[in-house]
Structure formats: C-alpha cells, structure tokens
Amino acid sequence: MRDFSGEIAAFRQDRLSELTDARQRAALQLCCGIELSSALSAEPASTLALLKRLERAIERERLRGVNRHWSYDLNRHIALKQVRDRLKGVFPNQPARLSLRPRRIRSKRNAAPVGAAS
Template sequence: MNDIHAEYRAFRERQHAQATNARQMAALHLVCGIDLQVALAAGPELKAKFTLRLERALERERLRGMRRHWSYDLNRHIALKQALDRLHGRDTVAGDGKVTGKPRFRRCANAKRRPKAPSESR
C-alpha cells in the first residue's frame, strides 16, 4: 500500500515539475523570445545577455502590475521570476520534481491571527 502512495506522490511531483517548466518556457519565449533550454545551456557571456533581457522584461511586467494595466498577468509575472531564478541557478524545483529550496513565504508556527471584532450584545 505504501508503494502505491509513494508512486502517486512521485507522479504528482513529476507532473508539477513538468507543468512549472512548461509555464516558464512559454512565458519566456512569448515575452522575450528566449528558449529556456538554450539559455540554461549557454555560456556565461550569453547567459548574462539573456539575464539582462529577462530582468528588463520582468521589470516591465512589474510596472504593468503597479499601474494596474489591463494586460498585466500575475501568472506570467510569476513564471518570468521563476525562469530568472532558474537562470541564476536558484532552482526551487529539480528535474526529478523534488522541491530543493525552502518556500519563500511561510507562516510562523506561533503566528496569531488578528483578534475577532467585538460582538455587539444588547
């Protein structure tokens, strides 16, 4: 029974990694015209050029979001940021689907929610 659960978990992780990779590749190709696999395999000089183009595209997307422009897309913004992280070598999802880094936003164990509003008793 544990084998089935382990296989299912591994399948879901691989599926998540493939979806993340596809999202990043599509966003990078559509916005910057860069193939992610080529950029990852490029030499340091070419990788620096790709990084500059990607940083500028990410900045434009951020500004679009700040202005609440109709063409802003949060998913595209996230995919560009993840692609930039991969290009810098800060990969959070490995090729086998395992998460290698810590989640960026984590609630503290002792964090408390704000208190409830006082109820009106008549």
C-alpha cells in the same frame, strides 16, 4: 500488496515540475523570444546577457501590475521570476537582482542637513 502512496507522490511531483517547466518556457518565449533549453545550455557570457534582458522584462511586467494595466498577468510575472531564478543557478554568487543601470550615490556634501528649513 504494493504501497502506491510513494508512486502517487512521485507522479504528482513529476506532473508539477512539468507544469512549472511549461509555464516558464511559454513565458520566456512570449515575453523575450528566448528558448529556455538554449538559455540553460548557453555559455556564461550570453547567459548573463539573457539575464539582463529578463530583468527588464520582469521590470516591465511589474510596472504593468503597478499601473493596473489590462494586459498584466500575475502568472506570467511569476513564471518570469522563476525562469530568472532558474538561470541564476548558473551564477550562484551574483546578487539577487542584476543592476540594469548604476544607482546614484548621494554625496554627503549635497545632502541637506537634518532639521534645515528649505
């Protein structure tokens, strides 16, 4: 008699990966107007631009969640982050979060000394 447990596990894994892929495609299309298959097959320069656009969409979604906006959707937020991680596979040596704007570095001259009264 055949052992179906391996086939069942493979079927469940395939179904889960299809569901995850569909979620990511829908979130990317709705939030950014980008087709996932074209984003995955794009050249590196355009993929980097798409990643920056996706970072901004994730940031907007995060702000909706923080502000408890009625249109916030946790599943959309998760799907966008999964798409970002999937696209980041093209650039494994990039930092985890792309910088949308340079961070300000505080100079030691302008910093107030510890214990100083203002």
